[in-house]
Every structure is written in structure tokens, then in C-alpha cells.
Amino acid sequence: MDRSEFLYPRGSYRGAVKPENLVFNANLQEFANRVSLISGLQSNGKLTPEESFDQIKSLWKQLKRSKRELGIGQNPFRPTE
Template identity: 40%
Template sequence: MKANWYGQSQAKYLALNVNLREFYQRVNYICYLQTHGKLSPQDAYTQLEVIWKQLKLAKKEFDIS
């Protein structure tokens, strides 16, 4: 599926899309490590909290509601 964006805000949505994809990949990796015993549940939770806050900050920086 290919999304098309038009207008001046195209760059910020593309950048946010990159951040969302990176977030998704990191969540998958953290979950994989925790599921396979390489990361404790508490460490996984802590890491997920950190990347969630990073994503929220990125959204705020792009001024997207």
C-alpha cells in the first residue's frame, strides 16, 4: 500500500512515518528478546517506555495533533 501526501506538510508526515517504522521495529526486537529470555520483563518494559516517550516527542516536534 502506497500513501500519497500533498502540500507543504508532506515532509513532516514522511519523517513521522520513518519514526513510526523505527518504533515498530524496536518494539518487535524488544519483545523478541524478552520472549526468548534475553531480556527481563522489567528491562523490556523500561525500554518500551523510553522508545514510546521518544515517539511522543517526535510527534510533538513535528507539530502533529
């Protein structure tokens, strides 16, 4: 196993295969990995709770922006292919 695969694992995608869904899935997995790292740093005293909160809040805003820009969930009645 490559060190990068160990540090940044990726799950396989099982939803409707559309480019925007695949991109959002990658963004969501990146968000989850970074939140996990921030949580570990805070638990070990390397970050304060405030720093951790601010970093996670920033990541959340990025994820929301990504969802909006990709149009995920904006038209639930659009036919899927």
C-alpha cells in the first residue's frame, strides 16, 4: 500500500454516476479526512478548540460552496441517466 493511500484513504463511489456527483464525493471525502486530522490535533493539544472550530467551519463553508457550484440537489426532479 502506498503511503498516500494509507494517509488519505478513498472509498469507492456507489451513487448515480454523474461528473458533479463524483466531484462532490471527492470533496466530501477530503472534508472528512481533514476534519479527522484537525480533531486528532486538537485532542493531542496541538490546536486549541477555537482554532479547530475555525478550521472546520472554513472547511464546511468550502464544502457548501462546492455543493452549490456543482448544483447538487438543486433540481431533484431532473431525470437521471
